[in-house]
Amino acid sequence: MPxxxxxxxxVVAATARHIHxxxxxxxxxxxxxxxxxxxxxxxxxxxxxxxx
Amino acid sequence: MRPxxxxxxxxxxxxxxxxxxxxxxxxxxxxxxxxxQPGLGAYVTITADRAGAAARAAEREVASGRVxxxxxxxxxxxxxxxxxxxxxxxxxxxxxxGHRAQADSTVAARLAEAGAVLVGKTHTHEFAYGLTTxxxxxxxxxxxxxxxxxxxxxxAVAAGAATFALGTDTGGSIRVPAALNGVVGLKPTYGLVxxxxxxxxxxxxxxxxxxxxxxxxxxxxxxxxxGHDPRDPASTPAPVTGHRRPARxxxxxxxxxxxxxxxxxxxxxxxxxxxxxxxVRRLAELGARLVDVEIPMARYVxxxxxxxxxxxxxxxxxxxxxxxxxRYEDDVRVLLEAGELMSAGDHLRAQRxxxxxxxxxxxxxxxxxxxxxxTVPLTAVPAGQASVPWPDGTVEAVSxxxxxxxxxxxxxxxxxxxxxxxxxxxxxPIGMQVIGRPFDEATVVRVxxxxxxxxx
Numbered sequence: 001m002p003x004x005x006x007x008x009x010x011v012v013a014a015t016a017r018h019i020h021x022x023x024x025x026x027x028x029x030x031x032x033x034x035x036x037x038x039x040x041x042x043x044x045x046x047x048x049x050x051x052x
Numbered sequence: 053m054r055p056x057x058x059x060x061x062x063x064x065x066x067x068x069x070x071x072x073x074x075x076x077x078x079x080x081x082x083x084x085x086x087x088x089q090p091g092l093g094a095y096v097t098i099t100a101d102r103a104g105a106a107a108r109a110a111e112r113e114v115a116s117g118r119v120x121x122x123x124x125x126x127x128x129x130x131x132x133x134x135x136x137x138x139x140x141x142x143x144x145x146x147x148x149x150g151h152r153a154q155a156d157s158t159v160a161a162r163l164a165e166a167g168a169v170l171v172g173k174t175h176t177h178e179f180a181y182g183l184t185t186x187x188x189x190x191x192x193x194x195x196x197x198x199x200x201x202x203x204x205x206x207x208a209v210a211a212g213a214a215t216f217a218l219g220t221d222t223g224g225s226i227r228v229p230a231a232l233n234g235v236v237g238l239k240p241t242y243g244l245v246x247x248x249x250x251x252x253x254x255x256x257x258x259x260x261x262x263x264x265x266x267x268x269x270x271x272x273x274x275x276x277x278x279g280h281d282p283r284d285p286a287s288t289p290a291p292v293t294g295h296r297r298p299a300r301x302x303x304x305x306x307x308x309x310x311x312x313x314x315x316x317x318x319x320x321x322x323x324x325x326x327x328x329x330x331x332v333r334r335l336a337e338l339g340a341r342l343v344d345v346e347i348p349m350a351r352y353v354x355x356x357x358x359x360x361x362x363x364x365x366x367x368x369x370x371x372x373x374x375x376x377x378x379r380y381e382d383d384v385r386v387l388l389e390a391g392e393l394m395s396a397g398d399h400l401r402a403q404r405x406x407x408x409x410x411x412x413x414x415x416x417x418x419x420x421x422x423x424x425x426x427t428v429p430l431t432a433v434p435a436g437q438a439s440v441p442w443p444d445g446t447v448e449a450v451s452x453x454x455x456x457x458x459x460x461x462x463x464x465x466x467x468x469x470x471x472x473x474x475x476x477x478x479x480x481p482i483g484m485q486v487i488g489r490p491f492d493e494a495t496v497v498r499v500x501x502x503x504x505x506x507x508x
Contacts, residue, residue, distance in 0.1 A: 008386075015390035023359040023394070026352060026401045029408065036403030037410065038256060041288055042242045042465030043490035 055080035056212040060269035063215055064122035067114065074114065074125025077215070078107035078169050081127040085171055085213035093188045094198075094208040096132045096142050098172040103127065106169040113167070122272045124167030129214035131205050132173035133180060134260070135249035136160045143251050144187060144204075145178045146379040147372050157249025158284070159218060159260055159277045166276040171214050174204030178384045180225055180253040181365060183451040189435070191233045192480055196432040199229030199454065201253075205263045206233045216273050217263045222253045223357055224428075224458025226261050227470040231427035231483025234472045236500070237263045238270045239458075241491045242465030243288035245274070246281035254364040255286070256403075257357075257462045267471055267500035274493060288491075302502035305339030309499070310420035315350035316457055319442050320429040323476040328426045331473040331484045331503060335424065338502050343420050347460070348412030352405055354452065357459040359394075359402020366391030406463055413464040417489045422499050427470040427483035428454050457485065467493045471500040 002010070055077045058066065066072035082100055089095055110125035135141050135153035137160075142148045156164065164170075175187045177200035185203025190196040191210035198207050202219025206229035209217050219226040221239040230237025238261045245260045252258055262273035280289045311332055317325055336342050366373070369388050377385060416423075430440060433450055440448045448456075461468035467490070470483040484503075488496035 012386055012389045012393075015386050016393040019358055019362055019390055019394060020398070023355045023362075023398045023402060025355045026359060026398070026405050029352070029401075029405055031401070031404045031408070034404045034407050036400050037407045038403055041286075043288075 056084040056215075058215065059265045060122065060126055060216050060272055061266060063126055064124070064272070067125050068119050070114070074110035074169065075107045077125060078103050078127045078171070081171055081213065081215060084211070085208070088211045088213055091189065091194055092191060092207050092211055092213070094174055094204040094211065094213055095129065095172040096144060096175055096204070097139070099139065099170050103169050103171050110167055110169060120165070120167035121276070123163065123276055125169060126167070126215050127169045127171045128163065129171055129174040129205055129208040129217035130160060131176050131202050131217070131219050133176055133220055133251035134160055134218060136170060136173070139173065141251060142173070143179045144176045145381075147179075147376050149379070153249070155249065158246040158281045160249065162277050168276070174202070174208050174214075174217060176204065177201035178381050179251065179369070180220055180222060181384045181387060183224070183228055183454040184435075185229065186435070190432045193432065193478075195434055196480070197232070197435050199232035199432060201225040201229075202263065203229045206230050206235055206237065209233075209263050209265060210235045216269055218260060218273075218277070219263050220250060220253070221259050221261060221458075221462065222257045222361060223455040223462050226263060227427050227458045227468060227483070227485065228454045230263050231470045231472075232432040232481065234475070234481030235263055235265055236267050236270050236469070236471055237261065238274060238469045238493070238496075239461060239467065240274060240278065240493060241467045243286050244278050244467075244491065244493070246279070246284040246287045248281055248283035252368050254361040256360055256364060259462070267469065267497055267504050270469070271493075271497045271501075302505045303339050304335060304499065304502050307340045307422070307495075307499065308343050308420040309335050309340040310345035310416070310423035311342050312347050312423060312425055313344045315347040316425035319446070319448065319453075319456075320426050321431070321476070324426050324428075324430060324482050327474040327476075327482040328424070328484045332424055334503060334506055335499065338506060340499075345416055345420060345423060348416055349405075349409045352409065353459050353463065354456070356402050356405045356409060356463050357455070359398055360406065360463070362387070362391040363394045363399045366394075410464050413460070413466065417466070421488070421495055423487040424499075425485045425487065426457055427485040429457060431476050431478070431480035431482060461487055466490055467496050469496045469500045471503060473503070
């Protein structure tokens, strides 16, 4: 019988694998030189100003 | 109508007109909160003594001719991630046992300055990391989930145990419980409402916003809490405009309303779709021009959301995961520990994909003034239900289903409002989302208010 800690470790590993599967779809994207947006100001694209 | 049943707008008018005293209003709401608390569990703590003292102070000010504004003497609940000096911010977690906030969060300080009265701290799914809020039960049907993570705030407002409340929203945590309990919720533009003193789930996605009974009420609360505070690095120095009472006129002539032809109506319960499409037709009757829009990069919503939120949440909890892991509930601990295993490459890929998605949404939002859509694809499920079967044979986790339609506004940072648009055959509420341009809460509120007035 696996210990409760081993059981939990298996659940964590399975969850990590599932998360990895979900985020892996981003590998399809051609990101070119696109920079990361760590935190941002929401109107950097100038949507509101451009649409007046 | 008893005082606890009043909307914020109606209560404010009555207080200003001296037809209702803050003490009577606060006592009515406190009594209601105590009455429903055993069945609904909306609150972590009811701060009755503090509320009584604040109500008496508010009443003395009214008697001396000073009314601070529409929130003067109005009772509120704050999600228990929001610091209030001298009280615990428990995050509904044993990890925070013995906590006491040293200072007010920016939003709590601004609401106190506006005269609002704290009734209590409302339950959150532990550390906001979940969509059900298991401590709290749905205001319409106690066998069903409250939704989350701001479940306590939404249930308190829906049940009359608070006249308004604040929640936080990282992937839908204001809008989801608001929709499931039949109230209004507004996730403001990222950067509009300062988060200083608010426990983070995910720095680059979190926003603080109001949960209320009407759209007009939400605009009044937003006006009190919006505005720059340099202590939140994401807070925008842009001036706060347009967060005031919406026009009485419900005319939407000329407004371009985007109706998604992709994504937002896929895997949606037919009763939800029918109610939302009926509400969209109502907007057209009010003069809006409906424009079909394709939702860009829809395939990548969940991947970007997880690629951002999962590692940010694990980073925030890194130290307590080492020192107090056994105090987390199992579901949250597993997510936090699994999140530590995500690679930096996956996280950066999500950040770069967000840049692309924001650009594509900006392009879409040049064609229309708002986009309307269901808030959640299904009404409140029974407590304990883990997954949703769809007619095409696919099965979706309940939490994934509830976050699916609200996450795009977090990733792109745009404002999103949920407004009740009816109920299913079981009487469970259905919400419609109104999504707008960055910092254009005024138009989002205008659309929601026009719809609400047309059905009153």
